[in-house]
Amino acid sequence: MSLFRPVRRARPRGPAAAALLAGTLIAALLSPATHAAANPAGAAPAAADPPLTTPWTSQVSARNALPEYPRPQLTRDRWQNLNGSWQFAEATAGQAPPVGQNLAERVLVPYPIESALSGIKRHVDHMWYRRTFAVPPSWHxxxxxxxxxAVDYHTTVYVNGVRVATHTGGYDAFTADVTDAVRGTRPQELVVGVDDPTDIGTQALGKQRAPGDGIFYTPSSGIWQTVWMEPVTAAHVERVDTTPGLAAKDLRLTVHAAGAQAGTVEATAYAGRRKVGRVTGAAGTELRLHIAKPHLWTPDDPYLYTLKVRLRNGHGPADEVGSYFGMRSISLGKGPDGKVRMLLNGTFTMQVGTLDQGFWPDGIYTAPTDAALRFDLQAHKRLGFNMVRKHVKVEPDRWYYWADRLGLLVWQDMPATYAGHSPSAATKTQFETELHALVDQHRSHPSIVVWVPFNEGWGEYEPGRISAAIKSWDPSRLVNADSGVNCCDSLPDNGEGDIRDDHTYVGPGTPIQQGVRASVDGEYGGLGLKVDGHMYDPAHGFAYEMEPDAATLTRRYTELQNRLLQVEKGCGLSASVYTQITDVENELNGIYTYDRKVLKPGADEVRKANLALIKASGSVGQGGGGSFPPGTPGLDGVAFYPLDEGTGTVAKDTAGSRDATLVNGPAWTTGHSGSALQFNGSNQFADTGAAILDTTGNYSVSAWVKLDRRGSFATAVSQDGDTNSAFYLQYSGADDRFAFSFAGVRALAPAAPQTGQWYHLTGVRDAATGTLTLYVNGEKAGTASACLGDPSTGHTVIGRGKYGGNQVDFWPGALDQVHVFDRALSADDVAALYRSGK
Incomplete structure (x- = not known):
């Protein structure tokens, strides 16, 4: 129910006569309004101090608050910008609109009231905005x-006391025909009431929180995008939907019109000044505009055609609007290596981007100027990225316009709710209404290639149905049903959508491409650096991995991207999203500081690493990719420790020459066959003194094991890496199961083991299939996908692991007959090894 009670409705005007509107070119998008709006709010709002200033903070004033044309894909040459100084007041429940009443405060529209740029800089749940405006005589x-x-969240609009619109939703545009509420030629009164419950409701709100904290940030309430008006003919264009069709060399075009039951559309496409196509047909129907030799839109060549649309209905002047479009396709298909990839214009192009949250220290949700809005996208291009993921936020239309013009692929998230996995029917209806509006409002931008309805399970419900709904609304794009389906609050992955999206910090994750979906790293990274004088709150800054200086940050970023290059080639990865382009409040893991004044890592090194990933798109599957040496035949392996000495401090390698030294005095005990080693579970192990295995290829390890106790992690065989073991043949205390593991990935046995009982464990790493397989007593017990093995030059060890740079997971019990193989054993090999007893 609306907070705001309408007043008595004023007497409407009679029908207005139509007038011809001239068409507009794309150049008009860069210009402010033709007519300046009357601004009776009095003195401009007093500036408030932001926690940080950006290079554009000082450029903002009541005279130039975002003066650019706000709707780039449907332009007209006559319009009036209503941004600027407005009156403002807090509201109370049930309060009548303050028609004819001056409000005590001043707010700078369109900056959210919590922002310093608004002049209010505090959170308000219920609020009134008021101003007057003049209608130019030429619009009569x-x-x-x-x-x-965009207004966040529930809005009621009055003109001269007449309620002309109500709207619910914080991210989509809405329009009111106010013709019949306008009175004569005197100044017209505009009152806007807004109700924004933020995080105490179930609304879509993305990362807004009151107060902001951690990975959630200061909310943005009220008007936060441009308010404007324009004159139109009685029959006029409301929306122009365009979808490129490369196979047919055409543009599918639907013109949605108001006030015309049977209007006729004429659409003309231009390449520069040259006419390249024309089509006529009925409004509201799909038309096909043929483009004989389409110039494809790509990140390297973001070519845009100009589109002019004229609507006639036979009873008055035509309505003319300008637009633009790009010819490109996005699809799934086989890459050069036979793996399913995301294809741009039919070709695999690795999408390399960042997480872009769109927050500003001075304007919060609203960039201070259009140049600021453009800056983040230009920064992506300068640093070699070709993609950006707009994270649980929707930007003004001009942001997508700049992505179209600059050449950046966009993944567009739907702002999340936090209603849990069982939202009410009303919450679902509202969420899906806003999601549909998001798709409809932005469907014609060539930059947008992926829709993302859910992130990490936040507010996730029925992902299969939601993904199918998006596909029905827009079958031309891919759907990422749940970015981060492997983590957090995500529902089980049942194969929904076109993409399987892994989130691993610091990562990168190594999700193997399987089935009919593409595989992506939708979030990874989070490398941080503190920069004095450029932090939102120095006492509370954090990152997933904080670096001591810029040189270390640059080196670590390069290491992550080099690792991604292996994941791209070996795992079938189609895209990567680094966290993140800028710091956001207390998150200090940005490539830029929050104020956009400092680029933290070295630009040349970042660009080189990113471009290497994109360049590799054309070489995946060429060499390497799945061909591995056959390994040493037989069931002894390249190292075999029978552990039959029964005494001494050395365990002999009877298959090779890498004898193991006993460390901290493990004892000899009765084994499964002959003697064995007894470990105390706290500091004892056996060190082979060598890196026996190439852990980037195929290998297997086996041992007879007996546990004296359960509950904590315990490793029978491993090989040390720089930070973690390359693999673990282990007991997983987290799962109470035997496992064969990489750090973060485990192939698990189906049941808990018993203490005091001997088991034969075999772990098989098959690099060609990207799998880990655990066998228990000769039988396959569990498998997991892990497409890349970590390179390791550390020692192969018996009785412990390594994690986080520390020796960990010491075995509490006995181990016997340890084998190390430089090949992936078959199921028959494992069964034979178990039966042999050795």
Whole structure:
């Protein structure tokens, strides 16, 4: 229910006569409004101090608050910008709109009230905005449309006391025809009431929290995108939907119109000044505009055609609008290595991007200027990225316009709710209404290639149905049903959508491409650096991995991207999203500081590493990729420790020459066959003194094991890496199961083991299939996908592991007959080894 009670409705005007509107070119997008709006709010709001200033903070004033044309894909040459100084007041429940009343405070629209740029800089749940405006005399006889690009969250609009619109949703544009509420030529009164429960409701709100904290940030309430108006003919264009069709060399075009039951559309496409196509047909129907030799849109060549649309209905002047489009396709298909990949224009192009959350220290949700809005995207291009993931936020239309023009692929998230996995029917309806509006409003931007309805399970429900709904609304793009389906609050992955998306910090994750979906690293990284004088709150800054200086940050970033290069080639990865392009409040893991004043890592090194990933798109599957040496035949392996000495400090390698030294005095005991080693579970192990295995290829390890106790991790055989063991043949205390593991990935046995009982464990790493397989007593017990093995030059050891740079997981019990193989044993090999007893 709306907080705001309407007042008595004023007497409407009679029907307005239509007037011809001239078409507009794309150049008009860079210009402010043709007519400046009357601004009776009085003195401009007093500036508030932001926690950090950006290079654009000082450029903002009541005279130039985002003056650019706000709707780049449907332009007209006559419009009026209503941004600037407005009156403002807090509201109370049930309060009538303050028609004819001056409000005590001043707010700078369109900056959210919590922002310093607004002049308010505090959170308010219920609020009033008020101003007057003048209708230019040249607009007399036209219909007058009042547009709100975005208001958070529930909005009621009055013109001269007449309620002209209500809207629920914080991210989509809405429009009111206010013609019949306008009175004569005197100043017209505009009152806007807003109700924003933020995180105490079930609304879609992304990362807004009151107060912001941790990975959630300061909320943005009220008007936060441009307010404007324009005159139109009685029959006029409301929306132009375009979808490129490369196979047919055409543009599928639907013109949605108002006030015309049977209007006729004429659409003309231009390449520069040259006309390249024309189509006519009925409004509201799909038309095909043929483009004989389409110039494809790509990140390297973001070519845009100009589109002019004229609507006639036979009873008045035509409505003319300008637009643009790009010719490109996005699909799934086989890459050069036969793995399913994301294809741009039919070709695998590795998508290399960042997480872009779109927050600002001075404007919070609203960039201070259009140049600031453009800056983050230009930074992506300068640093060699070709993609950006817009994270649980929707930007103003001009952001997507700049992505289209600059050449960046966009993954567009739906702002999350936090209603849990069982939201009410009303919450679902509202979420899906806003999701549909998101798709409809932005469907014609060539930059957008992926829709992301859910992130890490936040507010996730029925992902299969939601993904199918998005596909029905827009079959031309891919759907990432749940970014981070492997973590957090995500529901079980049942194969929904076009993409399986892994989130691993610091990572990168190594999700292997399987089945019919593409595989991506939708979040990884999070490398941090503190920069004095450029932190939101120095006492509370954090990152997933904090670096001591810029040189270390640059080196670590390069290491992550080099690792991604292996994942791209070996695992079939199609895309990567690094966290993140800028710091956000207390998160200090940005490539830029939050104020956009400092680039933290070396630009040349970042660009080189990113471009290497993109360049590799054309060489995946060429060499390497799945061909591995056959390994040493037989069941002894390349190292075999029978552990039959029964005494001494050395365990003989009877298959090779890498005898193991006993460390900290493990005792000899009765084994499964002959003698064995007894470990105390705290500091004892046996060190072979060598890196026996190439852990980037195929290998297997086996041992007879007996546990004296359960509950904590315990490792029978491993090989040390720089930070973690390359593999673990182990007991997983977290699962109470035997396991064969990489750090973060475990192939688990189905049941808990018993203490005091001998078991034969075999772990098989098959690099060609990207799997880990655990066998228990000769039978296959569990498998897991892990497409890459970590390179390791550390020693192969018996009785412990390594994690986080420390020796860990010491075995509490006995171990016997340890084998190390430089090949992936078959199931028959494992069964034979178990039966042999050795």
């Amino acid at each position: 006889g036209d219909r007058l449309l009042l547009h709100f690009q």
